[in-house]
Amino acid sequence: MKKILIINGPNLNLLGTREPEVYGKLTLNEIETELKNLAKELKVEIECFQSNHEGEIVDKICNAQNIFDGIVINPAAYTHTSVAIRDALAAVRIPTIEVHISNVYSRDEFRHNSFIAPVSVGQISGLGIKGYLFALQYLSK
Numbered sequence: 001m002k003k004i005l006i007i008n009g010p011n012l013n014l015l016g017t018r019e020p021e022v023y024g025k026l027t028l029n030e031i032e033t034e035l036k037n038l039a040k041e042l043k044v045e046i047e048c049f050q051s052n053h054e055g056e057i058v059d060k061i062c063n064a065q066n067i068f069d070g071i072v073i074n075p076a077a078y079t080h081t082s083v084a085i086r087d088a089l090a091a092v093r094i095p096t097i098e099v100h101i102s103n104v105y106s107r108d109e110f111r112h113n114s115f116i117a118p119v120s121v122g123q124i125s126g127l128g129i130k131g132y133l134f135a136l137q138y139l140s141k
Contacts, residue, residue: 001045002069004139005094006035006132007057008050009076015101022102024128031129038133042140054082061088070139071096072132079104079114086115097135100125 008028011018016027026034032048039046047068051057057078064071071094078085079098089096096119103126104111117123122138124131 001043002140003045003047003067004039004070004072004136005060005064005068006032006046006048006136007060007071007073007075008048009057009074009078010052012074012076013050013052024101026129031132034129035132035136038136039140042137044136044140046136054078054084057082058084058088061085061092061094064094065092068094070094072099072135072139073097073116073120074099074101074132075116079116080111081115083115086119089116090119095139096120097138098123099131099135101128101131102126 012028015023015031016025028050035046035048049060073096075082075085098114098116098120105125114123124134
């Protein structure tokens with residue numbers, strides 16, 4: 001059975017109350033429940049992880065090697081700043097899809113640059129939680 005790691009970065013623990021006009025009204029727990037339901041249908045195992053700390057995310061990625069078959073990551077603000085997360089993803093060579101709830105390309109210009117996209121098999125931006133679901137479906141095959 002394939003194992004997929006779902007990683008959420010800083011401030012995503014505040015989903016549901018944080019700028020609902022941008023990020024929607026679902027909480028991170030509700031998104032994870034949707035992912036777990038889909039994982040059952042797809043017959044894959046998932047593990048969900050959220051951290052506001054860059055080093056914890058790097059550790060999680062590094063420890064994923066030889067355990068997980070894919071990574072879905074919403075690095076949040078670290079998308080635009082973290083060479084460390086980028087390098088960890090490149091090092092473990094696990095197929096990764098970068099996901100963003102909002103369309104980062106219709107927002108502040110600094111959000112248009114991603115350190116993660118070049119080491120990912122794809123990027124999904126602006127489709128709300130469907131982005132996570134599409135990424136999980138892709139990596140489950």
